[in-house]
Amino acid sequence: MKTRILRDIEVSEVGMGCMAFSHGYGQIPSEQYSIEAIRNAYDHGCTFFDTAEIYSPNLSGIGHNERIVGKSLKSVRNNVAIATKLFLRVGPFGDVYKSVREHLEGSMKRLQTDYVDLYYLHRMGSAPVEKVAEAMGRLINDGLIRGWGLSQVDVDVIDRAQKVTPLTAIQNIYSMVERDSEAKIIPYCIENNIGFVPFSPIASGLLSGKITPQTQFEENDDVRNWVPQLSRANIKGNQPIVEMLKDFAAKKNATPAQISLAWMLHKYPNVVPIPGSKNKERIIENLGSSNVDLTENEFTELENALNGLKVYGHRGLGGF
Ligand SMILES: NC(=O)c1ccc[n+]([C@@H]2O[C@H](COP(=O)([O-])OP(=O)(O)OC[C@H]3O[C@@H](n4cnc5c(N)ncnc54)[C@H](OP(=O)(O)O)[C@@H]3O)[C@@H](O)[C@H]2O)c1
Numbered sequence: 001m002k003t004r005i006l007r008d009i010e011v012s013e014v015g016m017g018c019m020a021f022s023h024g025y026g027q028i029p030s031e032q033y034s035i036e037a038i039r040n041a042y043d044h045g046c047t048f049f050d051t052a053e054i055y056s057p058n059l060s061g062i063g064h065n066e067r068i069v070g071k072s073l074k075s076v077r078n079n080v081a082i083a084t085k086l087f088l089r090v091g092p093f094g095d096v097y098k099s100v101r102e103h104l105e106g107s108m109k110r111l112q113t114d115y116v117d118l119y120y121l122h123r124m125g126s127a128p129v130e131k132v133a134e135a136m137g138r139l140i141n142d143g144l145i146r147g148w149g150l151s152q153v154d155v156d157v158i159d160r161a162q163k164v165t166p167l168t169a170i171q172n173i174y175s176m177v178e179r180d181s182e183a184k185i186i187p188y189c190i191e192n193n194i195g196f197v198p199f200s201p202i203a204s205g206l207l208s209g210k211i212t213p214q215t216q217f218e219e220n221d222d223v224r225n226w227v228p229q230l231s232r233a234n235i236k237g238n239q240p241i242v243e244m245l246k247d248f249a250a251k252k253n254a255t256p257a258q259i260s261l262a263w264m265l266h267k268y269p270n271v272v273p274i275p276g277s278k279n280k281e282r283i284i285e286n287l288g289s290s291n292v293d294l295t296e297n298e299f300t301e302l303e304n305a306l307n308g309l310k311v312y313g314h315r316g317l318g319g320f
Contacts, residue, residue, distance in 0.1 A: 001045030001290045004272050006195030007168040009117055009147055011081045013265060013290045015048030016041045016283060017199065017276030022055040022065035025204075026218030029278050031068060037280045038072035042080065044284050049073065050171075050197070050274045052085035052122055053107050058221045063110040070111035082111060083118035083169075083197075085151060091126045097135040104144060118168055120149040129161045137165035149197070152317050155184040158194075167194045169272075174198030176207055176260050177229050177241065177311045190270050198264060200315075201273035202257050202286075203229055209246050209256040211235060228313030237312030244305050254292045257282075259302070261289035266299045 002013040019025075021034035029037070038049065055065030066084060073080050086103040090096055108114060119139065121132055129150070136148035147168025150161060161167060170189055172181050175198065189196045204227045205211050213235045217224040224230050229238055245256040252259060257275070264271050275286040294302070 011048035015274040017050045017274040019055045020278040024223045026222040035072045047080045050083045066110040081117035085120040085122035096131040100135045117146045119145040133161040133164035169195035171197040175203045198273045207260040234312035258289040262292040266294045
């Protein structure tokens, strides 16, 4: 697969979000299936894997997902980039470095590795971002992380952090129906050599065209019950976007999910999406978006069509 550089870390142009093997999209697969799916993605050229310490069934514990990712990638560790994230519960006067380091050591143990490629603060808490940036800079110097990032942040926070320790990547929600980051954040990232890693790039499945107003989500641990674009009314409202995507995909001999990813890859040179799926075949389908090259005319056609369609539901940077 083609690769991209997140500041100085080379990764496959499309990465893999591993969350759903532990949390967020209903029943989780067996550990064996999850490990096979991750290895299969690697065999198809994926070298960028996204996890977080908090990804566990019902968010009730720590490390379920990191353990699976660690087991899956142990034997190919040096050929892949692993990204994980921490939640920091330390106030303005706490020892931020000590606390971040403790979290990191836990993650490294579960991931069976002695370094993490990309370490994100999952959400801003009460610690000032400058202190977090300083701690991350020390961890880079310690050789424990190769780079660092922030998730769900706006440009002023990014700028404050960047001035202390240059960022490797920003991981925000971004898709054809969640475009807040286009105004200031992605341009800032391009200008400052920061990668941009969109999460929920298929809008939690909406842009695959497989979800209809009749689709029943699961009762337990399924974020689709509250993703704004996926309420019954909004699935209906968003049908014109899905239909446009389906028509375009048919002409291009690709799938709607692939087109939604190819669109962002074409649009920005620093974007590396991390679609999530707990289904082996769909994971490979999503990685295949790297082979769907859009011409300038095709891209403009998509962009114009999108700009002319109303999006129903908005999660934005404030949402969990
Ligand atoms: N930083 C953060 O705060 C944050 C928040 C959320 C997620 N993330 C990361 O981002 C990754 C991706 O986000 P996400 O999983 O929320 O959203 P997503 O990739 O937009 O969508 C995942 C959903 O779409 C379905 N899907 C994926 N590919 C499909 C395809 N080709 N055809 C049909 N359906 C498809 C999946 O169903 P199946 O499983 O049935 O295929 C799943 O229900 C996560 O794994 C996680 O690593 C980060």
